[in-house]
Amino acid sequence: MNIICNKNQLAKGVGIVSRAVSGKTTLPILECILLDATSGEFTLIGNDLDMGIKTVLEANIKEQGTIAVNAKIFNEIIRKLPDEDVSIETDERNNITIRCAKSKFNIPGQSSADFPELPTIESNHQLVLSQGIFKNMIHETIFSIAPEDSGRPILTGELIDVRDGYLHLVAVDGFRISMRRTEVNSENDFKVTVPGKALNEIHKILASEDDELMTVSFTGKHILFQMNETLVVTRLLEGEFLQYQRNLSMDFTSKIRINKKDLLDSIDRAALISRESKNSPVRLEIDKEKMVITSNTELGSAYEEVPLQLEGEGLTIAFNPKYYLEALRVIEEEEVCILYSSSLTPCIIQDPEKEDYQYFILPIRLHA
Amino acid sequence: MNIICNKNQLAKGVGIVSRAVSGKTTLPILECILLDATSGEFTLIGNDLDMGIKTVLEANIKEQGTIAVNAKIFNEIIRKLPDEDVSIETDERNNITIRCAKSKFNIPGQSSADFPELPTIESNHQLVLSQGIFKNMIHETIFSIAPEDSGRPILTGELIDVRDGYLHLVAVDGFRISMRRTEVNSENDFKVTVPGKALNEIHKILASEDDELMTVSFTGKHILFQMNETLVVTRLLEGEFLQYQRNLSMDFTSKIRINKKDLLDSIDRAALISRESKNSPVRLEIDKEKMVITSNTELGSAYEEVPLQLEGEGLTIAFNPKYYLEALRVIEEEEVCILYSSSLTPCIIQDPEKEDYQYFILPIRLHA
Structure with missing residues (x-):
């Protein structure tokens, strides 16, 4: 192989495909990326067998060929080269020579030959989505997937649930449900569960702009994201995801509207007092005019007030402050609605106008 | 005690004095800062017995008094309060009530009563220095102090050496000497060694502006930095510092001038190949026109060329690339001079025009 390409494009491409390279593995080939200039274009591929990423670069191909190279050292060298054209040449003993300026x-x-091939996708469903919107949706839900050691593998991923003209992205950890949705054009309804680890990497690759589009394709076993010159394919999680819809469409007897920033800041301060004592709840007392937020531990006590508008009945209810904080931090709207029925049943934080986001949170039982 | 003060000033002051609070200690009082409103002004003090920091704040003192409070929780609460006036009130049982907005x-x-008093300083020497310049001098030398476990306690600090109208700041770790100097007005010559840990904290407190001044006062046991409303006093290290002057005033037979950024980038790249093999040197071959930088390990090989101007003889010499990189990264000038005599003797990187900085580095012996 003998190719010449632009240093910055190469560095960007290597950075992207390296996201699918195993950090820890006993197979040296899985620590590599593949450089492939056999088919008239120059592609880079990373593949840890769960996820594969391929990107196409502009290059002047002087001699066709293909080689695998350790991702870490190659990435570091390319990143540090001067901003000039880079030539990459291989010999018959798989030695690689990289030249750039001096x-x-x-x-x-x-x-x-030893590098694992990407799975071939013959898709039965395809969607076109905004990269920027999907990137935000991942950020706004992924904090509530179950941890890897939770014993519920299916909940370590996020559900993509396409129905009724919407794509719903849903993360559940047993104590809360985080849901974001966006309108899509799809003739079919379907559900797949994408590993959280893959979504984290995809989040970093997606463009931030809402008007950059991507195509998402599904099979029974894989999901494929095609964004401009980069393609990500990842294995799906098998099993039945939680029937979250029941929970999100519960009836509630009361509803408040409250300023998001005031609520976030007040719970954040009250949580300072409860943080050291693990699982110590923050208590919310809701009446017609205000929410009083209190926390009492051996560290001291906190008292906060936030004005609100109430429809229905007031009550006193307690929560793990982390669940409130993580949801409120990703909500951009100035005001939120909180729906509830009793001190022992869940509440939902949602958009006051529509239901484009819903954060369902279980309370902590208060001692008498 | 009952005082009212501005939230942002209080948060800044608490952040500063917390730098002198022990992270790890078995004495709870050393995890505290002192709030003192007994003398008509409101001061905050942190003191870990090695270093003490005191800062004076504007406040409305409604009732005099003094109290110690856990630095961590107090710092977190104050930082997260709304940007309004904060009132701090204590009762006879040492309970503290903090109020701000709602x-x-x-x-x-x-x-x-249990809080350790700051040492009283009766100084025999005083200097006025620029905060911004001294801040930079710390940053530009402190990377080469000896580590805490080096067995040479005196070298875990930096020497302040005032002589000949200059203040020299010097760090030595046994393989290299890093020296920066600045002109000062001082009638006396003297030397003290300041603990590296204290200099690190002082570095964070100093203003970046060159025209912000500070007063430095010395006794046999302590050094005191007074900057605006903040005072830092720290214990000195005892013992004889290395006689570094001899090394820095050696005679050298050859001298090159070279572009700093090209040299830094080239050694940085060559070091990628030598990094994994510990202590693997980077080799410099100097001739009339260029420096060739090479590195060869089981990871591969690197070759770099940088043009230069030579006075004297060329040679081949090898170094731990880290020592070159750390020095070159803090040099702002476009060109540097490197002085040397042979492959087995030290070199010095210095200012081409004057000697305001000198980085003395021992070579690594090359295998034949």
């Missing part, structure tokens, strides 16, 4: 590196490569 | 906190305090 720099020259020789590093060993590995035969591309 | 927030109220109760936390336990401790009697100020």
Whole structure:
């Protein structure tokens, strides 16, 4: 292989495909990325067998060929090269020579024959989505997936639930449900569960702009995201996701409207007092005019007041402040609605106007 | 005690004096800061017995008094309060009530009687220095103090050496000497060694502006920095510092001038190849026109060229790249001079025009 390409584009591409390279593995080939200039275009591929990323770069291909190279050292070298054209050349013993301005590196490569192929996707469903919107939706829900050691593998991913003209992204950890939705054009309804780890990486690759589009394709086993010159394919989680819809469409007897920032700041301060004592709740007392937020532990006590508008009955209810804080921090609207029925049943934080986001949170039982 | 003060000034002051509060200690009083409103002004003090910091705040003192409070929780509460006036009130049982807008906190305090007093300084030497310049001088030398576990306690600090109208700040770790100097007005020559840990904290407190001044006062046991409303006093290290002057005033037979950024970037890249193999040197081959920088390990090989101007003889010499990189990263000038005599003797990186900085570095012996 012998190619010449732009340093910045190469560095960007290597950075992207390196996201699918295993950090810890006993197979050296899985620590590699594949450089492939066999088919008239120059592609980079990373593949840890759960997720694969492929990106196409502009390059002047002087001699076709393909080679695998350790992702970490290759990434570091390319990033630090001067901003000029880079040439990459291999010999018959898989040695790689990288040249740029007055720099020259020789590093060993590995035969591309051992590099795992990306799964072939024959999709039965396709959607077009905004990259910026989907990127935000991941950020606004992924904090409430279950941890890897939770014993419920299906909840370590997020559900993509396409129905009724909306794509819903849903994360559940047993104590709360976080849901964001966006309108989509889809003839079919369907559900898949995408591993949280893959969504975290996809989040970093997605463009921030709402008007950058991507195509999402689904099969029974995989999901594929195609964004401009980059393609991400990831294995789906198998099993039945929680029937979250029941919870989100519960009837509630009361509803408040409250300033989001005031509520967030007040709970954040009250949580300072409850933080050291694990699971010590923050208590909310709601009446017609205000919410009083209190916390009492051996560290001291906190008292906060936030004005609100109430429809229905006041009550006293307690929560793990972390669940409130994580939801409120990703809500951008000035005002939120909180729906509730009793001190022992869940509440939902949602958009006052529509239901584009819903954060369902279980309370903590108060001692008498 | 009952005082009212501005939230932002209080948060800034608490942040500053908290730098002298022990993280790890078995004495709860050393985890505290002292709030003192007994003398008509409101002061905050932190003191870990090695270093003490005191700062004076504007406040409306409604009732005189003094109390010690856990630095961590107090700092967190104050930082998160709304931007309004804060009132702090204590009762006879050392309970502290903090009020701000609609927030109220109760936390336990401790009697100020147990709080260690700051040492009294009767200084025999005083200097006036620019805060911004001294801040930079710390940053530009402190990376080469000896680590705490080096077995040479005196080298875990930096020498302040005032002589010949200059203040020299010097750090030595056994493999290199880093020196920066600045002109000062001083009638006496003297030397003291300041603990690296204290300099690190002082670095964070100093203003960045060159025209902000501070007064530095010395006794046999302590050094005191007075900057605007804040005073830092720290214990000095005892013992004889290295006689660094001999090393820095050696005669050298050759001298090159070289572009700083090109040299830094090239060594940085070559070090990628040597990094994984511990202590693997980077090799510099100097001739009339260029420096060739190479590195060869089991990871591969790197080759770099940087043009230069030579006075004297070329040579081949090897170094731990880290020592070059750390020095070059803090040099702001476009060009540097490197002085050397042979492959087995030290080199010095210095200012081409004067000697306001000198980085003395021992070479690594090359295998034949």
